[in-house]
Amino acid sequence: MKVYDGSQSESTTQNAPERIKVGIAEYKVTTDAALLTTSGLGSCIGVAIYDELNGAAGLVHVMLPSAADIDGGNRAKFADTGVEVLVEALEAAGSTTDAMRAKIAGGSDMLDFSENGSSIGSRNAKQVRRTLEEYDIPIVGEDLGGDHGRSIKLEAATGELIVKSANTESITL
Incomplete structure (x- = not known):
């Protein structure tokens, strides 16, 4: 769908990459030159994986560290199974783990209700890394x-990941 807001020329709008929104506990994969986006990363983590060899890229927005902590449910919701389902989807699109590279963002300690001193954000980061x-x-x-x-x-x-936050300038990873 073409949208004209007065700030871009018509040719720029037509050539803009498709924007694919990834919600909380969701993942998306593309083999096109699309822009995968997610917002609301507090203690959640956005895991971006791309494959330069075949052009596939994917993004998952995970909320909690481990599916073992909560019985059943949506695999994309958890750091362990969310990464797994994203890798599986990229492999189905023709990627191999040898060619995959990851970039990660989030894992803040905005709301820490943990009693053991380990916040959800840091536990999410640890599980994503693992x-x-x-x-x-x-x-x-x-x-x-x-x-x-x-x-x-x-x-x-x-494969560039642009990170925006409220209290710092955007960075490109």
């Missing part, structure tokens, strides 16, 4: 922790 390591997928960029929320955009064509 699961990516199990697949031998290197993390080549990250913006984790702190006490602020984030929104991210994965440029599928380049």
Whole structure:
């Protein structure tokens, strides 16, 4: 759908990559030059995985560390099974784990209700790292922790991850 807001020329609007929104506890994969976006990353983590060889890219927005903590449910909701389902979807699109690279953002300590001193954000980060390591997928960029929320955009064509937060300037990983 073409949208004209007066700030872009018509040719720029027509050439803009498709924007694919990824909600909380969702994942999406593309083999096109799309822009995968998610927002509301507090203690949640956005895991972006891309494959430069075949052009596939995917993004998952995980909420909690482990599916074992809660029986059943949506695999994309958890750091362990969310990474798994994203890797499976990328493999179905023709990628191999050897060619995959990951970038991660989020894991803030905005609301810490834990009694053992380990926040959900830091536990999410630890589990994401562990699961990516199990697949031998290197993390080549990250913006984790702190006490602020984030929104991210994965440029599928380049693998660049743009991280926006309320109290800092945007960074590109």
